[in-house]
Structure formats: structure tokens, C-alpha cells
Amino acid sequence: MSTVLSNLRYSEEHEWVDASSPVKVGLSQVATDALGDVVYIDLPEVGSTITAGETCGEVESTKSVSDIYAPVSGEITEVNQAAIDDPALLNSDPYGKGWLFTVNVSEEGPLLSAEDYSSKNGGELS
Amino acid sequence: MSAETATKQYTALYEEHQKLGASFTDFGGWQMPLKYQSELAEHHAVRQAAGLFDLSHMGEVWVTGPDAGKFLDYALVSRLSAVAVGKAKYSLICNEDGGIIDDLISYRRAEEKFLVVPNAGNAKAVAEALAERTGDFDVTVEDVTASISLVAVQGPNSVAILKQLVAAADHAVVTEMKYYAADEVHFTVSGAPLRLLLARTGYTGEDGFEIYVPNENAASLWSALLSAGKDFDLVPAGLAARDSLRLEAGMPLYGNELSLEVSPYDAGLGPIVALKKEGEFVGRAALEAQKERGSKRKLVGLKGLGRRAARSHYPVSKDGQTVGEVTSGQPSPTLGYPVALAYVDIEHIEPGTRLDVDLRGKPEPFEVVALPFYKRDK
Numbered sequence: 457m458s459t460v461l462s463n464l465r466y467s468e469e470h471e472w473v474d475a476s477s478p479v480k481v482g483l484s485q486v487a488t489d490a491l492g493d494v495v496y497i498d499l500p501e502v503g504s505t506i507t508a509g510e511t512c513g514e515v516e517s518t519k520s521v522s523d524i525y526a527p528v529s530g531e532i533t534e535v536n537q538a539a540i541d542d543p544a545l546l547n548s549d550p551y552g553k554g555w556l557f558t559v560n561v562s563e564e565g566p567l568l569s570a571e572d573y574s575s576k577n578g579g580e581l582s
Numbered sequence: 583m584s585a586e587t588a589t590k591q592y593t594a595l596y597e598e599h600q601k602l603g604a605s606f607t608d609f610g611g612w613q614m615p616l617k618y619q620s621e622l623a624e625h626h627a628v629r630q631a632a633g634l635f636d637l638s639h640m641g642e643v644w645v646t647g648p649d650a651g652k653f654l655d656y657a658l659v660s661r662l663s664a665v666a667v668g669k670a671k672y673s674l675i676c677n678e679d680g681g682i683i684d685d686l687i688s689y690r691r692a693e694e695k696f697l698v699v700p701n702a703g704n705a706k707a708v709a710e711a712l713a714e715r716t717g718d719f720d721v722t723v724e725d726v727t728a729s730i731s732l733v734a735v736q737g738p739n740s741v742a743i744l745k746q747l748v749a750a751a752d753h754a755v756v757t758e759m760k761y762y763a764a765d766e767v768h769f770t771v772s773g774a775p776l777r778l779l780l781a782r783t784g785y786t787g788e789d790g791f792e793i794y795v796p797n798e799n800a801a802s803l804w805s806a807l808l809s810a811g812k813d814f815d816l817v818p819a820g821l822a823a824r825d826s827l828r829l830e831a832g833m834p835l836y837g838n839e840l841s842l843e844v845s846p847y848d849a850g851l852g853p854i855v856a857l858k859k860e861g862e863f864v865g866r867a868a869l870e871a872q873k874e875r876g877s878k879r880k881l882v883g884l885k886g887l888g889r890r891a892a893r894s895h896y897p898v899s900k901d902g903q904t905v906g907e908v909t910s911g912q913p914s915p916t917l918g919y920p921v922a923l924a925y926v927d928i929e930h931i932e933p934g935t936r937l938d939v940d941l942r943g944k945p946e947p948f949e950v951v952a953l954p955f956y957k958r959d960k
Contacts, residue, residue, distance in 0.1 A: 492616075492620075492621055492822060493620050493621055493622040495891075496889055496890065496913070516890070516891060518621055518622060518826060518912055518913060518915070519621070519822055519912065520893075521891075521942070544622075
């Protein structure tokens, strides 16, 4: 059973956002479990601007390719090089070492509480 | 899947898969395990140790009677009458237009008895086509798909694992069995003797076996294999690993590389079509014409020079011109680079040719390579 961390908020497209500043963004375990083993990620560059609701990268598993949607608007301040080098971190530690990037938020997109996200997409609140 | 499969079908091992925490996928109307834990780990286990697969969605059709061999010579494109008892042959069943209805394996179990094994999604079509083709042949076609399960043990530890369950008197049968051979073997499964058809066949590019078992014995055989395999690093493996394994081995998948619209010659299966065999067979005229005409496109292997994988239906281009289409593709877990199968215009099929695959708008460099991508050390 996939875990949904209760201290995070989530986009409809399965990205999680934490409460720090700049915010850290990753993919929910519901998403990474569904994708299967992640083998490649394509992330926006540091300094680039992303727009909430628009695609800003790709995540590729052995079986499929999915877009990464920006859960917030703002400037990318850091990308997780460790996850680029070892995309399996998205499977093994989606809420920890498998984070994707950090953003200086100018505007939030629509975000769901962990309760709403898990009731919609399954996964166990933790 | 086809509109005909209104109801979901479950193999006799469905509950075993649930217990093992499998995630499921629909394949030919069947609810099959996609993976249990990590499909990459399952893939590597098959290459390095062993994997256990449920293939009960595959069809089983008995063809029996004095004309069984002659009938299959007519119904399939190969010369099945020349297959020795105890041996198997990979072949195709085509329609009159030379289109591929299915690729299948036929086991000659006796002079007048063949077991034909079609793919899950095509089992019904194959059974029907065979029945239609019986004509004046003295032969009976019986589709027993619903009552037979199929379990595969694949990987270098397969022999060692099977010997744990096969009666000592039959150990030599297992160890000496040749690739594409089959025999009835005595198993001991949860204390009870069981005589099962064991075949040294597979779809992974590794040594391995497939075991045909009545549904009522399938779960106990599955559990017995899992426990016997514990000391040999056997893991249950799903269809995701099966697909990446067969792709590395350069084996076609019906629905991806093969279809009613594909010529066996374009698919590289020309040698299977026995145009020299005597007598009429279904599709002969069309296949002769196809061979005469030659192929405009052929199935080739593509090796990714970057990190991005090509996927089914992505266009293949040369200098900006579309010259083909990908039929299967993914990152190769064993080789560490992306691999793909694609139909490519005949001018560009030489190994070493540089081509691009359009990855959602971005060209990614690939190179034509000889198949298979992966071959095990013998």
C-alpha cells in the first residue's frame, strides 16, 4: 500500500509540496508505485521559472513516460542531482531522498490536503 | 483489449498473486500479475538466478487424429509433420492474405497428437481458425485453454529448482532435455505424485522450463516451486519483467511486432514459412507473392545512444524524414541503455546506421544493431 504523508500537500497530478521556503517538490508514492521502477527524470533548470499546472519535466519508468506538472509557480532554486543520477530514489524514498526540486513560490496552484488526496487516489495516510 | 472480452478472466493462480502482493494488468482479457515488487528486480532475478511466471492466460489447443501432422502443415506456415515426437516448433498461423493471426508453439506429443499453444489474446481466434480448416482431414481440434494452467521457471537456476520437485528417476530427463523439447515428468507436489508436461521453452532469453498443469493442481505446484526455489533465489515475476526480458532477447510480441497487417518476411520470420513444403497451405499464394515482391520495411533492433527510451508507435527518422516506427521499446535493465524494435525502410536497416527516434518532439539518437540485444553465455 502506498503511503501518503499527512504533513504534505498534493497536486491533482500527484506532486507533493512541503511547507518549507523555498518549497520542496516531489512525486507521491501513489504515483511512483503506479509508474513502476523509475529509470530517468528530466527536471527544469535552476533559475528557470515554472508555472502551476503546466508541465515542467518528465519521469520515465521501465514501462511508461509521464509528465511532471508544476504544483506551484515560481523560480527553481535547486534540483535534486542525486535523484537525476539515481532515479530509483523516487521509488525507494519518494518523500525523502527522492525529492525533485525546490521552488521560490510566486503563486500556488490548487493543492489538496493529504486527507483529500488520499481519499481521491488511495494510499494510506501516515 | 478486444470488445469481445466483456468479462474479466482470472487464472487459477489469481489468489496466489494477491497473497504475494501483485499489482495486476489486463492482458488479452485476463487479469495477470504485472509485477510483485520491483519489475527491475524481477528482471535481474531471471537473468542471474530464476523467476517464476504464471502464463495460464496462454491458450492450449489439442490437435489429434491420423492426419494431425498433415493438417497442421495445411493450417500453419511450417512443416509440422516433420517435427519429431517430443520436440516443439515455433510457427505462425496466417490468413489467406498472408497476415499473421498468431505466432505459436506446437509440441508433438505423439505421432497423431500435437499441443498447439497460441497467445492469450488470440487463443479463441486460433482455435476457431484451426477448427474451420479441418475440412476433410481426419483430425479433432479441442480448445482446453480454460482447464489448463501454465507455469514457467526461467533463469540459470531453473534446472536446480526443478530437480527439487521432480522424482529422482526423472532427473536425467530434466537435465538432458534439449531446448524446444518436451516430456512428461513425475513431480512430487505437497507429498502427492503428479505427472506433468514439462517443456524446455520460454520467452526470456534464458534457460528455462514451462510446465503445463491442470487448474486444480496449479496453486500447489506454484507454492511448491516457490518454496523449492528459496535456496536458489527464485522470485515470482510478472508480465512487466516478461516484456523487458523478451525485448532484450529480440523476441516479437503479437500486437506489437506482429499483426494481421504484418508480413512474416518484414518481421524477419521468413525462414519459418516453408514455401518448399508439399501441398497447399493457408496463405501460401499471398506469402509467395510477398516473398517475390521483397520487403519495403523490416524489423530491426535499435540501440539508444542517449538515455531516453523509445516507445511503441514513436516515429523513426533519418535526416528529418520519417523512415519507420517503433513497435516496442524501453530501457534495457541488463544492458543499461535503451533498446527498441522498429519497422524501418529497407534502405536504412544496415547495422551501424544512425537514426533518430522522435521522443515527443525531441529527436533522440539511436543506432541500428543486430538482434538479439542480449544473448546468454552458454
